[in-house]
Each structure stands twice: as C-alpha cells, then as structure tokens.
Amino acid sequence: MQRHLSDRRLAGELWVAETPRTSAFLGHGHKERSGTEGARTRATLKIQDGCNEKCTYCIIPSVRGMSVSREPAEILAEARHLASLGYREIALTGVNTGCFGHDLDHDEGLAALIDELHALDLPLRYRLNSLEPRTVTETLLDVIEASPSFCRHFHVPMQHGDSRILKRMGRTYETDFYCEVVERIHARFPTAGIGADLMVGFPGEEEEHFESSHAFVASLPLSYLHVFTYSEREGTPATRMQGHLDARTKQERSRRLHQLEERLRRDFQSRLDSQEEVMLVESKPGPAGRLTGLCSNYLRAELTECIDLSPRANECWRVQLAPGSDGRLAIAQALSQIPG
Ligand code: SF4
Numbered sequence: 001m002q003r004h005l006s007d008r009r010l011a012g013e014l015w016v017a018e019t020p021r022t023s024a025f026l027g028h029g030h031k032e033r034s035g036t037e038g039a040r041t042r043a044t045l046k047i048q049d050g051c052n053e054k055c056t057y058c059i060i061p062s063v064r065g066m067s068v069s070r071e072p073a074e075i076l077a078e079a080r081h082l083a084s085l086g087y088r089e090i091a092l093t094g095v096n097t098g099c100f101g102h103d104l105d106h107d108e109g110l111a112a113l114i115d116e117l118h119a120l121d122l123p124l125r126y127r128l129n130s131l132e133p134r135t136v137t138e139t140l141l142d143v144i145e146a147s148p149s150f151c152r153h154f155h156v157p158m159q160h161g162d163s164r165i166l167k168r169m170g171r172t173y174e175t176d177f178y179c180e181v182v183e184r185i186h187a188r189f190p191t192a193g194i195g196a197d198l199m200v201g202f203p204g205e206e207e208e209h210f211e212s213s214h215a216f217v218a219s220l221p222l223s224y225l226h227v228f229t230y231s232e233r234e235g236t237p238a239t240r241m242q243g244h245l246d247a248r249t250k251q252e253r254s255r256r257l258h259q260l261e262e263r264l265r266r267d268f269q270s271r272l273d274s275q276e277e278v279m280l281v282e283s284k285p286g287p288a289g290r291l292t293g294l295c296s297n298y299l300r301a302e303l304t305e306c307i308d309l310s311p312r313a314n315e316c317w318r319v320q321l322a323p324g325s326d327g328r329l330a331i332a333q334a335l336s337q338i339p340g
Pocket of ligand 1 (some may be wrong): 051052053054059096246
C-alpha cells in the first residue's frame, strides 16, 4: 500500500507541467518542440501512470508500480488551461493509457474521459498515445468515432508478430487477436494512421520466428512502426532466458524491419493520395522551404505553394494530400482554414 501511495505521488509530480512539451513518440524520437520558437502548438497531458501487466522484458511495473489514474476533473481543468495558453493539440499520455479509470470509480474509463474532453468543445484537438491491444474495445472506438476532436491515429504496440515469442514476452494475446484489433480500426477509420511498436532480437527469436513476424507485419494495414532492438534490463525475467542473440543478428533484423517500415509509410501515402485531412501547421520548413505540419492521422506533410491562401504556424487547415518523394513527408495542398 505504501508503495502504491508513493507511486501515486511520483506520478502526480509528473502530471501537471507548466510548460508542457511534445513527447518523443509524437516525433518518432525527435526531441525538438513543434511550432515556432516560443509558440504553443502541441502539449502533453499525462492521465495515467504505472502498469499491471508483466511483460518479461519490461522494468516499468517494478519501478512505477500498479496502474494509477489521474482524477478526471483535474484532467479536464488542465485541458482548459492548455487551451487558454494557446495550445492546439494535446497528447493524452500514460504508461498504459488504455487502463485509465480502472482504479477509479469512473464508468467506462478512457471512453468516458474522451466523451467528457470532447464535450468541453475547446479550440484544440486530442491525440491518444499507445493503447495496448486489449484496451481497444468497441466502446472506445464508438466514442472516438463520435468525437471529431480526437485524431484519427492509433498506436497499438504489437512487440512481436509471432505468437510463440509473444508468449515468451509475457504478452497476453496472440497474433490473431492483434490482427483483429487492427482490422477493426482500419474498417472503421480507413484513413487513420495505425502504428505499432515492434521488438527485434528477443531471447529465443530464431530465424523462423523473425520471418513469420516480418510476414505478419507486412500483411497488416499499418502506417508506421517503432522498431526497438531488445536490450537487457537488469531484474527482468528475460535476462535469465536462454537464447540471447548476438549484436550482428539483431542489427540485421532491425535493418529488415526498418526497410519494411519504409514500405508501409509509402503505401500509406499512396492510399491517401487525393484524400482530405486536417493538418496542424508548424513553423518548421520542409526540404522545399515551405511550412510543414502534422495531420490528424499522424502523417507529416509539407504545404505546396499557394497564391491565394497563406497558412501560418499554429493554424489548423483542411488540406488535400499527395505522396511525397519519401515515406516521411507527404505533400499537402491547403484548401481552407479551420476556425478556432
Ligand atoms: S511493456 Fe508496457 S504493457 Fe508491458 S509491462 Fe511494460 S509498460 Fe506494461
């Protein structure tokens, strides 16, 4: 119990930030803030901390403790505060965000919170960070569908595309279940960005497991991957497992997955050719010297030359997309500004 309370205090210290910063996951590991120097574009709002799962490679449950949720009233107040400061996007973060509310007397947990945040009708949009596969329920998808202020972007950690390795990892689903979750999201939100965390080189990952994982990932409608190479975390069960891989093998498998990611990104851009999206403009110029921005579906794009319209940083615009010259940056033609 004492441990639980101290974890809650630890989490509390992290929850309210005077000057919130965009978390690394929004920028694929880039640390820089979005927007103009000093401008307020994207902020993070931590809603949950800790985790009740027992993944064999992860140290978080032993250092952060059980899942604890921030009080919904505080979250709503913080969202209003961030909107008053001029932020245009809030990323709702946590260690296992989908567990939000399970420790509170808060019906429907995350789904109810989404509903309440949307009902505030603030001049900003919200982005959910990663959601463990089992927390992506029909109720959650229903409420996201009914809440246009929530970005059409889902990050669902997979960790491995072979059920035998998932079992060794202590993950509580098999690949069939993961596939079903992604297919359900894709069927409801065909232009949504869907990303996955993927680990290579877990102890016991043989060539056969890696190849089946690669084929599985390639078969899904994912738009990007976060590829991690397994490294030992002292005190975790995985360190004591047989079959640790040499650095070269891990490097080669990581390279193959990065290649696959490049293909998934290009395919996503091709699927979105001519589609309309909502883009939050940032001040950072792209390779052609024009402003870039982040679309609701997590696609980054550079604006085309525009004679009549002049989008500026921190504004939301309806844009029409076209594939760019690489998988990282699409092209966006400004159509109309979204007031707010
Ligand atoms: S990997 Fe994620 S779900 Fe698994 S124990 Fe760590 S924080 Fe929890």
